[in-house]
Amino acid sequence: MAPTSLTALVGSAMASRKLLPDAAADPSSLVIVAIANTFALSSAVYIAANASGGHVNPAVTFGMAVGGRINVPTALFYWISQMLASVMACIFLKVTTVGQLVPTYTIAEEMTGFGASLLEGVMTFGLVYTVYAAGDPRRTSLSAIGPLAVGLTAGANVLAAGPFSGGSMNPACAFGSAVVAGGLKNQAVYWVGPLIGAAVAGLLYDNIVFPAQAPDSVREEVSEGFSV
Secondary structure (H helix, E strand, C coil), rough: HHHEEEHHHHHHHHHHHCCCCCCCCHEEEEHHHHHHHHHHHHHHHHHHHHHHHHCHHHHHHHHHHHHHCCCCHHHHHHHHHHHHHHHHHHHHHHHHCCCCCEEEEEEECCCCCCCCCCHHHHHHHHHHHHHHHCCCCCHHHHHHHHHHHHHHHHHHHHEEEHHHHCCCCCHHHHHHHHHHHHHCCCCCHHHHHHHHHHHHHHHHHHHHHHHCCCCCHHHHHHHCCCCC
Protein backbone atom coordinates (compact mmCIF):
# COMPACT_ATOMS: atom_id res chain seq x y z
CA MET A 1 0.00 0.00 0.00
CA ALA A 2 0.99 3.62 -0.51
CA PRO A 3 1.49 4.36 3.22
CA THR A 4 4.08 1.59 3.60
CA SER A 5 5.92 2.69 0.51
CA LEU A 6 5.88 6.33 1.53
CA THR A 7 7.14 5.46 5.00
CA ALA A 8 10.11 3.69 3.46
CA LEU A 9 10.75 6.57 1.10
CA VAL A 10 10.43 9.40 3.58
CA GLY A 11 12.20 7.49 6.34
CA SER A 12 15.24 6.79 4.19
CA ALA A 13 15.41 10.25 2.66
CA MET A 14 14.89 12.15 5.89
CA ALA A 15 17.28 9.87 7.78
CA SER A 16 19.94 10.78 5.24
CA ARG A 17 19.27 14.47 5.86
CA LYS A 18 19.33 13.85 9.60
CA LEU A 19 22.77 12.30 9.42
CA LEU A 20 23.94 14.92 6.95
CA PRO A 21 22.42 18.26 8.02
CA ASP A 22 24.71 20.27 5.74
CA ALA A 23 24.02 18.12 2.70
CA ALA A 24 22.84 21.05 0.60
CA ALA A 25 26.13 22.90 1.15
CA ASP A 26 28.48 19.89 0.95
CA PRO A 27 28.72 18.29 -2.51
CA SER A 28 29.76 14.87 -1.19
CA SER A 29 26.91 14.82 1.33
CA LEU A 30 24.46 15.90 -1.37
CA VAL A 31 25.53 12.95 -3.50
CA ILE A 32 24.84 10.56 -0.62
CA VAL A 33 21.38 12.06 -0.10
CA ALA A 34 20.66 11.77 -3.83
CA ILE A 35 21.72 8.12 -3.86
CA ALA A 36 19.54 7.41 -0.81
CA ASN A 37 16.57 9.03 -2.55
CA THR A 38 17.22 7.00 -5.71
CA PHE A 39 17.27 3.66 -3.91
CA ALA A 40 14.39 4.50 -1.58
CA LEU A 41 12.05 5.67 -4.33
CA SER A 42 12.97 2.84 -6.71
CA SER A 43 12.32 0.27 -3.99
CA ALA A 44 9.07 1.89 -2.85
CA VAL A 45 7.66 2.01 -6.37
CA TYR A 46 8.71 -1.55 -7.16
CA ILE A 47 7.27 -2.96 -3.93
CA ALA A 48 3.92 -1.18 -4.18
CA ALA A 49 3.44 -1.25 -7.95
CA ASN A 50 1.13 -4.26 -7.99
CA ALA A 51 -0.86 -3.23 -4.91
CA SER A 52 -1.56 0.46 -5.46
CA GLY A 53 0.31 1.46 -8.58
CA GLY A 54 3.22 2.63 -6.44
CA HIS A 55 1.65 5.93 -5.42
CA VAL A 56 3.91 7.57 -2.81
CA ASN A 57 3.85 11.19 -3.99
CA PRO A 58 0.82 13.54 -3.92
CA ALA A 59 2.14 15.53 -6.87
CA VAL A 60 2.46 12.44 -9.06
CA THR A 61 -0.95 11.23 -7.92
CA PHE A 62 -2.34 14.62 -8.95
CA GLY A 63 -0.62 14.38 -12.32
CA MET A 64 -2.10 10.93 -12.87
CA ALA A 65 -5.57 12.21 -11.95
CA VAL A 66 -5.26 15.18 -14.32
CA GLY A 67 -4.19 12.78 -17.06
CA GLY A 68 -7.23 10.61 -16.39
CA ARG A 69 -5.28 7.59 -15.17
CA ILE A 70 -7.06 7.51 -11.79
CA ASN A 71 -10.34 9.00 -10.57
CA VAL A 72 -10.67 11.80 -8.03
CA PRO A 73 -11.90 9.66 -5.08
CA THR A 74 -8.95 7.32 -5.53
CA ALA A 75 -6.56 10.26 -5.73
CA LEU A 76 -7.97 11.74 -2.52
CA PHE A 77 -7.59 8.38 -0.75
CA TYR A 78 -3.96 8.19 -1.88
CA TRP A 79 -3.36 11.76 -0.74
CA ILE A 80 -4.66 11.07 2.75
CA SER A 81 -2.58 7.90 2.98
CA GLN A 82 0.54 9.68 1.75
CA MET A 83 0.21 12.58 4.17
CA LEU A 84 -0.42 10.33 7.16
CA ALA A 85 2.47 8.06 6.21
CA SER A 86 4.82 11.02 5.89
CA VAL A 87 3.91 12.37 9.32
CA MET A 88 4.26 8.89 10.85
CA ALA A 89 7.66 8.38 9.22
CA CYS A 90 8.94 11.70 10.55
CA ILE A 91 7.57 10.99 14.02
CA PHE A 92 9.41 7.67 13.90
CA LEU A 93 12.58 9.51 12.87
CA LYS A 94 12.22 11.96 15.76
CA VAL A 95 11.63 9.17 18.29
CA THR A 96 14.55 7.06 17.09
CA THR A 97 16.92 10.05 17.20
CA VAL A 98 15.95 10.82 20.80
CA GLY A 99 13.81 13.85 20.07
CA GLN A 100 16.32 15.75 17.97
CA LEU A 101 14.94 18.27 15.51
CA VAL A 102 13.52 16.76 12.34
CA PRO A 103 15.15 18.48 9.35
CA THR A 104 12.81 20.34 7.02
CA TYR A 105 13.09 21.45 3.43
CA THR A 106 14.31 25.03 3.14
CA ILE A 107 15.12 27.37 0.28
CA ALA A 108 18.49 29.03 -0.21
CA GLU A 109 18.90 32.64 0.89
CA GLU A 110 19.46 33.78 -2.69
CA MET A 111 16.21 32.14 -3.84
CA THR A 112 12.77 33.73 -3.75
CA GLY A 113 9.69 31.70 -2.93
CA PHE A 114 8.53 32.02 -6.54
CA GLY A 115 11.90 30.91 -7.88
CA ALA A 116 12.05 27.93 -5.55
CA SER A 117 8.50 26.90 -6.43
CA LEU A 118 9.29 27.21 -10.13
CA LEU A 119 12.38 25.04 -9.69
CA GLU A 120 10.42 22.41 -7.77
CA GLY A 121 7.78 22.51 -10.50
CA VAL A 122 10.32 21.84 -13.24
CA MET A 123 11.89 19.00 -11.26
CA THR A 124 8.48 17.46 -10.60
CA PHE A 125 7.54 17.81 -14.26
CA GLY A 126 10.57 15.69 -15.16
CA LEU A 127 9.71 13.12 -12.51
CA VAL A 128 6.06 12.76 -13.54
CA TYR A 129 6.93 12.65 -17.24
CA THR A 130 9.33 9.82 -16.45
CA VAL A 131 6.55 7.99 -14.60
CA TYR A 132 4.28 8.28 -17.63
CA ALA A 133 7.00 7.19 -20.05
CA ALA A 134 8.23 4.33 -17.88
CA GLY A 135 4.69 3.01 -17.49
CA ASP A 136 3.90 3.18 -21.21
CA PRO A 137 2.74 -0.32 -22.34
CA ARG A 138 4.58 0.15 -25.64
CA ARG A 139 7.81 -0.13 -23.67
CA THR A 140 7.17 -3.74 -22.64
CA SER A 141 10.82 -4.73 -22.82
CA LEU A 142 11.76 -1.92 -20.42
CA SER A 143 8.90 -2.17 -17.91
CA ALA A 144 11.02 -4.05 -15.37
CA ILE A 145 13.46 -1.16 -15.03
CA GLY A 146 10.72 1.47 -14.84
CA PRO A 147 11.00 1.97 -11.06
CA LEU A 148 14.76 2.38 -11.39
CA ALA A 149 14.30 5.03 -14.09
CA VAL A 150 11.94 6.93 -11.79
CA GLY A 151 14.39 6.66 -8.89
CA LEU A 152 17.31 7.82 -11.00
CA THR A 153 15.32 10.84 -12.17
CA ALA A 154 14.54 11.75 -8.58
CA GLY A 155 18.19 11.35 -7.60
CA ALA A 156 19.37 13.55 -10.46
CA ASN A 157 16.82 16.20 -9.50
CA VAL A 158 18.06 16.17 -5.90
CA LEU A 159 21.59 16.82 -7.17
CA ALA A 160 20.35 19.69 -9.34
CA ALA A 161 17.89 21.35 -6.95
CA GLY A 162 19.19 20.26 -3.55
CA PRO A 163 21.36 23.34 -2.90
CA PHE A 164 18.53 25.70 -3.86
CA SER A 165 15.19 24.26 -2.72
CA GLY A 166 16.06 20.86 -1.28
CA GLY A 167 14.84 18.94 -4.32
CA SER A 168 11.68 17.71 -2.63
CA MET A 169 9.36 17.06 -5.62
CA ASN A 170 7.07 15.46 -3.04
CA PRO A 171 4.61 17.63 -1.07
CA ALA A 172 4.09 14.82 1.43
CA CYS A 173 7.77 14.76 2.38
CA ALA A 174 7.82 18.51 2.92
CA PHE A 175 4.52 18.44 4.82
CA GLY A 176 5.38 15.57 7.17
CA SER A 177 8.73 16.98 8.24
CA ALA A 178 7.27 20.48 8.69
CA VAL A 179 4.38 19.23 10.85
CA VAL A 180 6.64 17.20 13.13
CA ALA A 181 9.19 20.03 13.31
CA GLY A 182 6.44 22.43 14.31
CA GLY A 183 6.39 24.89 11.42
CA LEU A 184 4.81 25.17 7.98
CA LYS A 185 7.00 27.93 6.55
CA ASN A 186 7.35 27.93 2.75
CA GLN A 187 4.91 25.03 2.34
CA ALA A 188 3.42 26.74 -0.72
CA VAL A 189 6.77 26.30 -2.46
CA TYR A 190 6.52 22.53 -2.14
CA TRP A 191 2.86 22.31 -3.15
CA VAL A 192 2.11 24.89 -5.84
CA GLY A 193 5.13 24.27 -8.06
CA PRO A 194 5.07 20.46 -7.93
CA LEU A 195 1.31 20.23 -8.50
CA ILE A 196 1.47 22.51 -11.53
CA GLY A 197 4.50 20.69 -12.92
CA ALA A 198 2.80 17.33 -12.43
CA ALA A 199 -0.39 18.49 -14.15
CA VAL A 200 1.53 19.84 -17.14
CA ALA A 201 3.44 16.56 -17.48
CA GLY A 202 0.24 14.53 -17.38
CA LEU A 203 -1.52 16.70 -19.94
CA LEU A 204 1.52 16.84 -22.23
CA TYR A 205 2.14 13.11 -22.28
CA ASP A 206 -1.51 12.16 -22.70
CA ASN A 207 -2.30 14.74 -25.38
CA ILE A 208 0.91 14.87 -27.41
CA VAL A 209 3.10 11.85 -26.72
CA PHE A 210 0.27 9.43 -25.93
CA PRO A 211 -2.90 10.94 -27.48
CA ALA A 212 -6.23 10.59 -25.72
CA GLN A 213 -7.79 8.95 -28.78
CA ALA A 214 -5.77 5.78 -28.18
CA PRO A 215 -7.91 2.64 -27.66
CA ASP A 216 -9.42 2.38 -24.19
CA SER A 217 -7.96 -1.09 -23.68
CA VAL A 218 -4.45 0.24 -24.17
CA ARG A 219 -5.03 3.23 -21.91
CA GLU A 220 -6.37 0.91 -19.19
CA GLU A 221 -3.10 -1.01 -19.30
CA VAL A 222 -1.24 2.24 -18.64
CA SER A 223 -3.47 3.12 -15.68
CA GLU A 224 -2.60 -0.22 -14.11
CA GLY A 225 1.09 0.54 -14.22
CA PHE A 226 3.14 2.12 -11.45
CA SER A 227 3.32 5.66 -10.16
CA VAL A 228 5.25 7.35 -7.35
